[in-house]
Amino acid sequence: MFKPLSIFIGLRYTAAKRSNHFISFISMASMLGLMLGVAALIVVLSVMNGFDRELKQRILGMVPHATISGYGKPLDNWSELIEQLESNPEVIAAAPFVQAQGMLTSRGVVRGAMVNGINPEIEKNVSILGNHIESGSLDALNEQRFGIVLGEILARYLGAKIGDKVTLVLPEASVSVAGVVPRLKRFTVVGIFSVGAELDANLAYIHMRDAAKIKRIGEGVDGIRLKFDDLFTAPTKVRAIAAELDGYYYASDWTRTHGNLFQAIQLEKRMIGLLLFLIVLVAAFNIVSTLVMVVTDKKADVAILRTLGATPGRIMRIFMVQGTVIGILGTCLGTLLGVLLALNIAGIIAWVEETFAIQFLDPNVYFISTFPSDLQWNDVGIITSTALIISFLATIYPAWRAAKTDPAEALRYE
Template identity: 60%
Template sequence: MLDKIPFFIGLRYTRAKRRNHFISFISLTSMVGLTLGVAVLILVLSVMNGFDRELRQRILGMVPHATVFSQSSFQDWPEVALELEKDERIIAAVPYVKAQGMFSARGNVRGALVNGVLPEQEGRVSIIDQHMKYGSLDDLRPGEFGIVLGDLLARFLGVTVGDKVTLMVPEASITPAGVFPRMKRFTVVGMFSVGADLDGSLAVAHLQDMQTLMRLGDDIHGLRLQLTDLFDARQVVWEQLQDMPRHMRGSDWTRTHGNLFQAIQMEKRMIGLLLTIIIAVAAFNIVSTLVMVVTDKQGDIAILRTLGATPGMIMGIFIVQGVVIGLTGTAIGTGLGVLAALNVSDFVAWVEQLFDIQFLDSNVYFISYLPSELRMDDVWIIVSSALVMSFLSTLYPAWRASRIQPADALRYE
């Protein structure tokens, strides 16, 4: 029975209405601080996880995990592709021709990257066919000079499916009238939307049409690789180049989008650290609360000691009180944080629709909406950290209470 005394008295102190309302206010502040700290940390980390997921699924779903290209003629690409696909880490190797060009239509001009692809193989290395807004990649037929534009690019040019656009590439064409940039009219046969900045800077045409435009003959610029694990891209490319001719070169996504991925990871760590400090400050308030409670309850402590309570029992009383405050704040904060993380995307979309504003412009950010991904391992780490800090905050006040001598405490009672 004596083992249960600290637990029951600690709960009683937590529930009791104190004569000193300031102590009650500090106790409530500590609990609210923990609640807000835990909730905000869960929400922010979920949003950062969402950005990380979108980078992997959308941006890196459109951008090749790795590329292998030649500094000279690259006509034997079918044999090279078959050899690459023998590596179990490489899912697919498909050809491409790319060009930086300038589109013009209806008086509007916009620069973009144009990829020449084989429509029947594009789905092996890209998610573009899953995000077609109008038309299909199958509408890209050799010799017809059709083109698929990103949704934002098409809107900027003021065109839709069936309209004509003129593509100018930085290759000189010598004519009797002089030297002019190479130009070709394409017909828009489709539009895609992946919700990223690529919607405004990417277009896709048939491989043979781009070979004709760039006057490559049967050459291609390189092979795009899809890997089982994108984080192995650098190692896989380096190993494959060892068995290839010296004129072959390679690249991977870490060179084009690696900085963005690293920035998201760094921001996640720094924001997590800052918000953890907020939780630590809220937990430290428990120290102030319990110190004042110990001072306010000196008479009660002395009476318990004279009735036979040991210093360990006195210490347990205030540890229970502090842990209850921390547990309550953490539990409420976890519930609010999980609820917010699961609904923040819909809430932000509703606010954007209600006030006709857009918080994330795809012309500025790499995605156009606020993503969120709740990971339970993050939740458990946050909850565990908050509870541990709450427990540690109770040790000094509880130890101080256990050192109170009954005679000193009752001298002036």
């Protein structure tokens, strides 16, 4: 089978057993370094994507994608407003809410909390709360019994279990015959939820009618929570929707409450990716050093090829082929290893934890106890193509040096 001379000789140089074992070792080390760098980059970015996905599903499954509320006054026409909002094709679901900041007390312990008044039936359409009830039931919330659903960490702080009483204290004073006293109400714990995030420590849910009575807003609600198919388009969509409504409404979205958290994750992902990319860059420099030593070792061969009529361009292509083969092998092996590890990282970590009796993620500290992994093929494509391009660029200078070899000077002492 016909092969171009530069490819044929370049492949022979790559596969040949060298008398200089140090060069062979450096060549193998550069290929392994590239392989490990690519694999590490794929695995770490997949784990970062997994954490990002878990946070989106858990935190943004609990907090509103967007809200529409009145300017300093409750919404009395919320039923008609929900029908109007749900008629918009961009809105998946809408639910009313009443919100209050207060303190919960039980057994002498006081904790601050954000208390959300909800309609349990409608709330299931816009929130994952019903899927994360650890004990009790969300349906137990009703306006007759003044029930409350607590986050798991909040309930643990208060020492509250199902059936226990907790007292909600609002930062508003009421005037009575006894003087000025804070507004408070006793609730019965009817459920405990756990989404495995900081929300478990500061969120509580009651029926919206109970919340409206405590806040004394009659039949109105504080606002309407919206759910979109794509949460990243919520900021622009909710403002456009609010502008189309009759009257004046205030639009807000998740970026104002939890945007900093996701920006921090994205920044962390970029910085870790940059640091690991340096590993690939170091491996590429190893290819440069390998080829420089090969060129020095093969000066006599290059000189003979030049005397036989090989052009400088052909000599350059010979050594570029050799370096590119090292880069391709290292990148392909690294991609294969990285993909396999990324797809099985949870099982591997579980086996390590069980074998060596260690725990990487304590569920009492972190919001998840397993390593999530979300392998995104566009990341794999970018990493692989970048590694190949860097490997190819790393071959240019050594190959150019080889092409500049003077035959007479190289053969003088042979």
